[in-house]
Amino acid sequence: MKNLLNEFEDYLLNNLPSLKTFHPFFEDALGDMLKAGGKRFRPMLLLSVIKSNKSLLIKNSMPVALGLEMLHTYSLIHDDLPSMDNADLRRGFETLHKKYDEVTAILVGDALNTEAFNQISNASLSNDVKIELIKCLSSNGGINGMIIGQAIDCYFENQKLELSQLEYLHIHKTAKLIAASLKMGAIISEYDLETQEKLFNFGIDLGLLFQIQDDIIDETQSEEEAGKTTQNDEAKNSFVNLLGLNGAIKAADELSLKCEETLNTLDKKLKLSLEELLLKYINRHK
């Protein structure tokens, strides 16, 4: 799995967006947040599925993995903008609007959003496969996916949500892109529609589990332990505030069990490949 991550990092570094232009820093700004790393979780989900039965297609799928990372990265850049989270740091580096200016942060985000589709459309895969990938990414990363989740997160920042609304928020803001990453791997690997759907639903569970775990970690760990800013804010729409700490832990336990059970229903190679990537996450709240 380490090798797959290294392979992706190499591909990314050798395929950063390039420009012939007299703008003094826009090309650097385009690459900054892509290079800054993170877990590369969405590309790894995609590639882990492909590795399980079509490992010869991994190389040809790298532009798709990069496209996923670009779409995710653009969403982080825009989420950090002054009118949204107004964050100074991201992935340990200055956010783009702090390092350069707000115009640059908006335009780099816009560029990476569009470029995700350019990367996929130019991959050495069949046009039939690429169109399915683009449908999947543009629906789950778009209006009825990530975007409405973020819009709700911002709008209801100071208003209490019900449990079903909080789930809707995180399913859309985070889980759908995770689910799409798995499904896109299944599309490239030519798994049947049933497996595609099963992996998508598994991704929704996984994304929701991660959010509940984050809320638990925010409540129980110091910033040092968690390795990031933790917010034990009682006004925040969190699963801990809605369910209580024990209720949130119980919900996470149930979802992690469900995720493990789903993994057990997958064909053996797919199960092993995904377990190698995911087992360390599935029980991290324990």
Added chain:
Amino acid sequence: MKNLLNEFEDYLLNNLPSLKTFHPFFEDALGDMLKAGGKRFRPMLLLSVIKSNKSLLIKNSMPVALGLEMLHTYSLIHDDLPSMDNADLRRGFETLHKKYDEVTAILVGDALNTEAFNQISNASLSNDVKIELIKCLSSNGGINGMIIGQAIDCYFENQKLELSQLEYLHIHKTAKLIAASLKMGAIISEYDLETQEKLFNFGIDLGLLFQIQDDIIDETQSEEEAGKTTQNDEAKNSFVNLLGLNGAIKAADELSLKCEETLNTLDKKLKLSLEELLLKYINRHK
């Protein structure tokens, strides 16, 4: 041509992005600027090319036309943001960040960018054609197209550009998407590669011509005559300031002549269809 525009307007109104969500106004915000109109110039370029030899494909191409309008509209919404043009009005309506808030304007723009590719990927056209369309739109509407043009426009707002730099700016910011609209029409209509390329280059000339004409009109007409805010700002990077008024008129005359000459080299149906749309624009500075 009126009918083609009406047909597009009908399609747009019946296919606005829809959402099932408890967000109080995001669905309205998604539709506001799309409904607000404008000339629908990019969709009309696309559809005029298709009309010339594959009119049976016009209906199936409507999602592509809508995708083009969505990408263009997102760029206007983001250009109007406080950190860029800080505009209060667009197409005669309040800009989204004025009517709602900045978060909404950013996210509606993001959503329309992604949705453009969703629309194209779901059109009833062959996957081979759709991949070519997505390549064309994502390259000309992206990093090496519209985005770098806008980045340069913002960065050099108060610094004097040379003529070649000003041309680069407008070719990227505006002309490439106009050129892509024509080329995408040619891809759908299965015109040969030479015609595709010729139409693309014609679109670049046309986009540049429009900008020079705008600069001339800014210099010579009152706001009432021009029907919009005119800016006779001497510090502005404009063709009139770089070439002088007479020089700019001469450049526009040369480009409009070149455009007419190119139209004359096209096959008869294509020429007639484009002339019907374009002749009123090509000489509007005279």
